[in-house]
Amino acid sequence: MTIPLSHYLIVSGILFTIGLFGLMIRRNILLILLSIELMLNAANLNFIAGSALHGEINGQLTAFFVMVIAAAEVTIGLAIAVLLFRKMDSVDTNDIRHLKG
Amino acid sequence: MGVVLFYSFSGLAILTALFVILLPEPTRALLSLVLTMFSLSVLYVLLGAHFVAMANLIVYAGAVLVLFLFVIMLQGIGAKDSSVLQRFHPLFLFFAPIAAMVLLAGMTYIISGLISPPAREVSGTVEAVGKLLFTDYILPFELTSFLLLVSVFAAVALAKKEKGEA
Numbered sequence: 570m571t572i573p574l575s576h577y578l579i580v581s582g583i584l585f586t587i588g589l590f591g592l593m594i595r596r597n598i599l600l601i602l603l604s605i606e607l608m609l610n611a612a613n614l615n616f617i618a619g620s621a622l623h624g625e626i627n628g629q630l631t632a633f634f635v636m637v638i639a640a641a642e643v644t645i646g647l648a649i650a651v652l653l654f655r656k657m658d659s660v661d662t663n664d665i666r667h668l669k670g
Numbered sequence: 671m672g673v674v675l676f677y678s679f680s681g682l683a684i685l686t687a688l689f690v691i692l693l694p695e696p697t698r699a700l701l702s703l704v705l706t707m708f709s710l711s712v713l714y715v716l717l718g719a720h721f722v723a724m725a726n727l728i729v730y731a732g733a734v735l736v737l738f739l740f741v742i743m744l745q746g747i748g749a750k751d752s753s754v755l756q757r758f759h760p761l762f763l764f765f766a767p768i769a770a771m772v773l774l775a776g777m778t779y780i781i782s783g784l785i786s787p788p789a790r791e792v793s794g795t796v797e798a799v800g801k802l803l804f805t806d807y808i809l810p811f812e813l814t815s816f817l818l819l820v821s822v823f824a825a826v827a828l829a830k831k832e833k834g835e836a
Contacts, residue, residue, distance in 0.1 A: 572672065
């Protein structure tokens with residue numbers, strides 16, 4: 570018995586939703602970044618499932634590129650988090666509200 | 671065998687993903703994200719994406735999340751997230767689950783309407799991926815290496831202390 574492809578897509582959808590939910594309820598910048606990572610990985614699962622759907626390898630390469638770009642994004646995001654912590658002594662987005670009009 | 675692996679590891683992935691967003695201590699949330707990555711890698715292997723699965727383990731679970739761990743440790747106890755009810759007025763707390771549920775229901779509805787063939791395994795070995803990466807995808811590949819270089823510069827420039835600043 571093989572697993573229908575839609576089950577992979579549904580798992581990916583559930584993970585994406587969890588990540589989005591985390592993005593909305595978290596107030597710590599690092600944990601918001603973690604939720605974004607979760608969403609990116611859900612998208613990766615989707616790409617790889619699509620690759621299996623068509624029997625081609627291109628989707629896996631896209632997932633690979635997403636991974637590399639996520640690594641770059643994390644580098645910048647963490648550098649900004651460190652700077653914020655150094656300047657304001659907090660990573661809570663309730664304290665970091667200088668841009669709020 | 672594959673069926674058992676698929677359902678147990680997708681269950682584990684979803685459970686640990688829930689821990690990621692619900693646990694108050696950042697370190698624990700991070701370590702459950704590592705578990706999520708492991709279970710996702712198992713799913714990738716089931717789909718035949720061997721190279722991406724291993725890259726996921728090494729790059730994500732190995733490097734990126736350890737970087738996160740360093741930053742969290744750097745901040746010590748100050749990084750602990752306040753409890754959910756302190757963060758928001760309870761009235762506003764309703765909207766996040768409702769929005770998430772609507773999104774999930776919509777996605778499930780669309781996906782279940784699709785014709786769903788069984789997953790065909792494509793062998794994404796290092797050889798196959800590497801061949802494609804260095805022929806058809808050579809330009810994006812070089813561009814991502816440039817992107818990584820730029821992000822290293824940016825991280826150093828951001829994290830460096832200015833002269834005269836204590």
